[in-house]
Amino acid sequence: xxxxxxxxxxxxxxxxxxxxxxxxxxxxxxxxxxxxxxxxxxxxxxxxxxxxxxxxxxxxxxxxxxxxxxxxxxxxxxxxxxxxxxxxxxxxxxxxxxxxxxxxxxxxxxxxxxxxxxxxxxxxxxxxxxxxxxxxxxxxxxxxxxxxxxxxxxxxxxxxxxxxxxxxxxxxxxxxxxxxxxxxxxxxxxxxxxxxxxx
Numbered sequence: 001x002x003x004x005x006x007x008x009x010x011x012x013x014x015x016x017x018x019x020x021x022x023x024x025x026x027x028x029x030x031x032x033x034x035x036x037x038x039x040x041x042x043x044x045x046x047x048x049x050x051x052x053x054x055x056x057x058x059x060x061x062x063x064x065x066x067x068x069x070x071x072x073x074x075x076x077x078x079x080x081x082x083x084x085x086x087x088x089x090x091x092x093x094x095x096x097x098x099x100x101x102x103x104x105x106x107x108x109x110x111x112x113x114x115x116x117x118x119x120x121x122x123x124x125x126x127x128x129x130x131x132x133x134x135x136x137x138x139x140x141x142x143x144x145x146x147x148x149x150x151x152x153x154x155x156x157x158x159x160x161x162x163x164x165x166x167x168x169x170x171x172x173x174x175x176x177x178x179x180x181x182x183x184x185x186x187x188x189x190x191x192x193x194x195x196x197x198x199x
């Protein structure tokens with residue numbers, strides 16, 4: 001049975017991984033857990049948006065083939081302890097593009113973090129999300145079809161568990177503004193762990 005994207009990312013929500021995020025960002029663990037719960041779905045939604053075209057999913061698949069085999073998941077705490085990797089900005093830019101700063105401001109408002117800390121968090125999490133995507137696709141035949149299937153399944157999961165979250169993320173990813181959608185994230189912060197519950 002293939003591993004879902006959220007099953008693979010679930011360990012980021014507790015234990016030494018949250019402790020390491022908190023340490024790296026110099027914040028308390030409760031705030032770190034809340035920030036991760038908002039940031040992970042945002043990154044997954046952005047990847048799904050990027051992979052919605054043939055060109056986009058092909059580019060993403062090629063990036064996974066070159067640089068992301070999933071081994072980063074074998075020691076998440078160790079990876080997080082290393083802080084932001086040298087290519088993190090490029091990875092985050094590829095995922096979010098011009099939407100990086102508006103999204104970071106929104107996540108910041110929902111979690112109480114400054115924008116710089118949110119960008120640092122997103123940069124730390126992005127390689128882990130890509131590693132989870134790469135590992136999860138192996139049970140779906142790999143290639144572009146596997147990537148599309150994993151992201152479609154993750155998006156369906158998010159839509160079923162938290163349709164309001166998906167609506168808010170869609171608004172944030174579709175436009176360079178962060179008004180009412182950011183307020184929705186504020187209301188939902190701290191309750192998103194259901195997304196990562198085993199199905």
